[in-house]
Amino acid sequence: MTTRRATIADVARSAGVAPSTASVVFSGKGPVSDATRRRVMAAAADLGYVGPDPMAASLRRGRSGIVGVVVGSNLNDMFRDPVQRLLMDGLAEAIAPRGAGLLLLRSHKAVENAPTLMTAPLDAAVLIGCDGPLRDSLNEAHLRGLPIVVIEGDAGPGVPRILLDNREAQRTAAEHLHALGHRHVAIVTLRVSAGFAGGPLTPDIEVTIDVTRDRLAGARDVFPDAPVIATAGSSIDEGLAAGRALFADPSARPAAVIAQSDLLATGVIRAAEEAGLRVPDDVSVTGFDGIPVDGLAPHQLTTLVQDATGKGRAAGEAVAALLDGRPPASVLLTCPFRRGSTTGPASR
Amino acid sequence: MTTRRATIADVARSAGVAPSTASVVFSGKGPVSDATRRRVMAAAADLGYVGPDPMAASLRRGRSGIVGVVVGSNLNDMFRDPVQRLLMDGLAEAIAPRGAGLLLLRSHKAVENAPTLMTAPLDAAVLIGCDGPLRDSLNEAHLRGLPIVVIEGDAGPGVPRILLDNREAQRTAAEHLHALGHRHVAIVTLRVSAGFAGGPLTPDIEVTIDVTRDRLAGARDVFPDAPVIATAGSSIDEGLAAGRALFADPSARPAAVIAQSDLLATGVIRAAEEAGLRVPDDVSVTGFDGIPVDGLAPHQLTTLVQDATGKGRAAGEAVAALLDGRPPASVLLTCPFRRGSTTGPASR
DNA sequence: TTGTACGCGTTATCAA
């Protein structure tokens, strides 16, 4: 079977109709008599033709049915976070009815030759965050006219954004701690920039990742001088490491910790218990996300609840609007405060 | 800016060269004098041309740079499993150097209009498992000449497979339990078919998912009559539910449990401890995968260690071979037995 | 309801 594959033209010829007619039969776009349709289908079956070539169809229609989603880290790290998984599900679900699927793209070209925003046949792209090297490729992508939506980031004017009220929400949690009498508070952040892998956050270190910066600002609205430990990302292990650092010196122990994610908070709680501290009696801890975390029981985390799936769905709808030529809606989702059992009054 | 976007032909004309020459400049495929290269680049910059249109290039070259990966469940469920995440990383890593990326596809078309093996512009497809409805689309895909690789499944003759020695490995673990004196053993499986959501496995229920079937066979090689509980998939929660069912009736308690994944095993252990049983003193438990599981401490699971990343990488290499016209290698990976602290001698 | 004609934007081939 080294022979050329049958094309729709072959099918048309074999069925004794015009190519356009055969095309219409397969796309279902126009009126075709039943007799013709059957003739075409028979010819197709006969020739082993199974439908229009997607690449040719893409070129002709100007649509590939592919939406790129740019992820910053490797898949294993990224999808370890339930928030990202739910986001992706919402996104996929929202674009599927439009006949589109998700192509996974890396922002930092880890590999020579890897596909990019510029080389992949995309109808649109969704950025999760917008940091560092990514900003550069954005200009080119924009120049090409590639529709772009950014989730929790800023890709410049004209790019629709799906955002949370990170600062306000985080401030609410901080105020909650303040109202409980807490004054000795530490902050554990998500990754602050592509270039910093974690550790105490000194003033010379720039926070370039929006979600981290905004949540940090919200916490500092209430506790301007709180010490900050940055992590490499949202995971229990990272929270555990940060917590160990915080609780290492008994004389400098914070009485409350604001963690920027539920996973980090879980790690912090674990570190506290490891250090012989009770939560919330000795240490109060807040999270962010409102996801169920395995291994947190019996605690119920005090946290801010975000709708991660809805965030993805909103991004998908913005993509759909862009593709339809409708004005895309930027969306600001709110994260309601949920009091749990991990925060209590300050003891001193 | 409602005007037509510049094409490579426009650039060539403006630079006073032939389209083919301009093409060569952008692809870097042929010899070009420095002077012409610069003229072309200047003209491109002038016109706002940012490189060849990927769809047109795809059609012309017959390559889209896209590899479809067919996942059976939603992303959230699938990527909750570390094994799948590592697999995807290995796969992505192996195809990236070839300029290809991963397009996520669902096997059961949950949504009308969603992209499929037939409608997406794919160079190849990777199937993870090969069950139920998927088999049907396979014929068509094959007819189209779409190169296919299947991981842990059987897609018929001629389709390269990436497999584990599931049966042999699982038998090793079973023999280990047998050698410890265990006779009263229960089995907790992964999903057995697309149609069965979990529960006691009766003889009338067909096991259509290969990995489940093979590991089950390995366990039954040693314990032919062991009762079996099927789950809906690899997660701690599913293992917990299965474990609760197993330990509900004190008089019928198994003294050892063979779980088909580490996550399931972790859930089973948790259920055991919930029921007041000590591991391994009262109950021995084995897993499968050899991944680090958060929340398993202080136990070290007795398990079979698979190289999930390597599995993905092998699939990627098989895809690469297929695309190059080289004969693709089926691969059988072995899962060495690793004894941990969760298995001990039978007490009665 | 069917057919004609054209172009989508690129790249491979071959000759100059």
Place this chain on the structure above:
DNA sequence: TTGATAACGCGTACAA
């Protein structure tokens, strides 16, 4: 080192 030419396979006006 460069240029002319011919597809790649399809969909969509528009005319018949």
